[in-house]
Amino acid sequence: MSMQPAIDGTEREGSRALASRATAAGWFAVSLVLTLLGLILVTFLIARVVPIDPVLVMVGDRATPEAYEQARRSMGLDNPLYWQFLEYVGSVAIGDLGQSVMTGREVLADTMRAFPATLELALAATLIGSLLGVPAGVLAAVRRGRLSDHVVRLVSLIGYSLPVFWLGLVALLVFYARLGWVAGPGRIDIAYQYSVPAMTGFVMLDALLAGEWAAAGNALSHLILPASILGYVSMAFIARMTRSLMIEQLSQEYVLAARAKGLPARTVIWRHAFGNVLVQVITVITLTFAYLLEGAVLTETVFAWPGLGLYITQALFSADLNAVLGGTLVIGVCFVLINRGVELLYRIFDPRIR
């Protein structure tokens, strides 16, 4: 990268930049495909190694040997492993994740139905986590070693170390069972379940779009507890990371210089120091979000939240390998895309990384 401004070769420089951008996009696509292939291979192999007979799951305990053989053939399990893998990759490429034994529906349709629930929960939790975590982290860094710092660190430590399903159960016990402030497990009360037409798959949004205010309120009431629990956990992470990033910045010479110049503390902290860690904080938040997509399994179980986590757990328990593979793949794709997205963010916000 030439730091010299191009005087005579603007055009050439431009086309070179364009070309390098195209190569970058090409590499991006190639590495994306390779990552996904690797992901499929690993999940596929794990599913085949599990000591569970998928044919038995399909035909049941009392089927005749003929029916068993026929099902085995129709599932393609009589082919060599590499062939089965190629077939699987081929069908995934055209968006066919197979049929779920558990629900009898297309796995893709199942996961697309469960995904909004998980997304809704993860988004709400990330929102809560970053709105609380970022200011708390900055506060702790600025007041390092003082009471507010200790409080923030203690609160994060608790959020960090307590098992999330336990937190969930305690929260259910207190805020739902004892106090009755919020609704309990599930996504919406049964009274509303079938009054909201499904449009986006986000129950609350659907209810708002349909003008069903009471149903939207009820969905919100159901969302609050699980989102707060997950929000608390992600807040703990975000606050810790923000704190250490900020402490590093605050000890830099430019901060001392800015202070010496007599700039107001607020400007120094927020515009200068925080401005410099903003990209990293966004990264932390995005990664937290990705973690929430895959890590909400226990929370979804405790709160009977019909998302992908619950879907995959139950698929595992019923030895529904297509569903496990498909669900894992969807989450894997999200994970890969989010990671790549973070890299792009860096490129956009931080010109030093090119």
Added chain:
Amino acid sequence: MKFRSVLRMTTAAVMFGLVSIIPPAYAETPADTLIMANAIDGVTSFDPAEVFEFVGGEISNNVYLRLIVRDETNFAEVAGGVAESWEVSQDGLTFTFKIRDGLTFASGAAVTAEDAAFSLQRVVKLGKSPAFILTQFGWSAENVEENVRAIDARTLELKISQPFAPTLVLNALSAGVGAVVEKAVVLANEKDGDLGHDWLRSNSAGAGAFVLRAWQPNEAIVLESNDNFYRGAPKLKRIVYRHVPEATAQRLMLERGDVDMARALGAEQLDALESNPDIKIDIAQKATVLYLGLNEKVPELADPKVQEAIRLLVDYQGIAGTILKRQYQVHQSVLAKGGFAALEEQPHARDVEKAKALLAEAGFSKGFNLELDVFAAAPFRDVGEALQANFAEAGINVSLVASDRRQTLTKYRARNHQAVLMVWSPDYGDPHSTIDFFLTNPDNSDEGKAKTAAWRNAWFDAELKGLADAAILESDSAARKEMYTRLQQSLQTDSPFVVMFQQTEPVAMRNNVENWVSGPAFDTYVFHGITK
């Protein structure tokens, strides 16, 4: 400063306002709807030709009317369902059923003998898991149309290959495969010659008390009343299953009043609920038994003296009173209490000294090592640990292998176990269902195709099998009962099976729920009369 405090107060007020517009959790379910918290992840299909699991079975029983049903006042007897009456020919090979007069499907169309014939033919042609209940009468996809026929709109004729005991045939028809589906509706939804299978997996076309309104896998199942039901419309408009896999959450929802009933609670939750005056706990006897299977491929276990010693080492009362409290009772015969011909005597009681003496006689005075497979879930694992302690007293060193249900089953089905703690629930309400599973073993080699309990434990007794074969052809009920008594007695003392307990099902519900009918089997629940 003033501005700040105003800002703070406004913020607080807005926050408070936000909190207060959120409606409080509803502490009451709609008056015409029964809401149950249950784990419904086992549900894969509602097609009566395929349903063979718990929740699907009980729903099928309420959505479809079967040709024959179990008598709700005495589940050991059968009663008329779609069939009002029946006759058996002299040679015992032809059954003629009269279809109930004025019976209609939920759609309003009349139920005819043609619908009934089509339904049975369909089960045989589709050949899903429960099809063997019908194919044992000699029916196959090729011959079922000539053996199962509608003579006229109200007469159905069945021809069977051998003169089986009439009660066996009637009991088999009272299983889920005896459900009558509406032929016209099913065929209208046929796809690629699947006899409407794909459609019936998530829809219903029956003459039962309820209609399947919605199924969201892992979320909810909604049943709606069928006002055309021949015994009158059900008392409740709707029955809703809510998928709540976590037992503690179930308990909280029940106590808060968000559900009327919790179906999958653990011992801890039940203990906690016992003191709540708003909740009652119903305990129903089920036909499931808990037994030990001893694989005779293991030389030690093939010795009858060792088998007898193991029977004497189990602390039946202790385990039933503590670990299995509310969930199982002591029962020592393969046929469960409450069904036809069940043996209720309990000949075995704990006697460690006698067990030691027997082991010494068998040449194992120092004991031996034994692997015991159990499901990793409660209460199986705890029972396994108790047995481990019981057996240790006579020197049998048990190492527990606790695994996932499917893994344990796969191992058992391949007879790779030594000893296994297992449950058995009959597939339909005739003793033959159970006796067949514990006795039949036509090929005791590892390649054997009949994966019955007898084969899995590498055991065969030709004399008992002969008696069992005679019992299915015995049409005199008293004589048949006598035969099953003898079979059970032999199984009790001379087989690799140690039946220890019979399941009871505890269901916790709000006080206002009345007329909950559970019945002995996994699919004998009757929702028609429930009120709240």
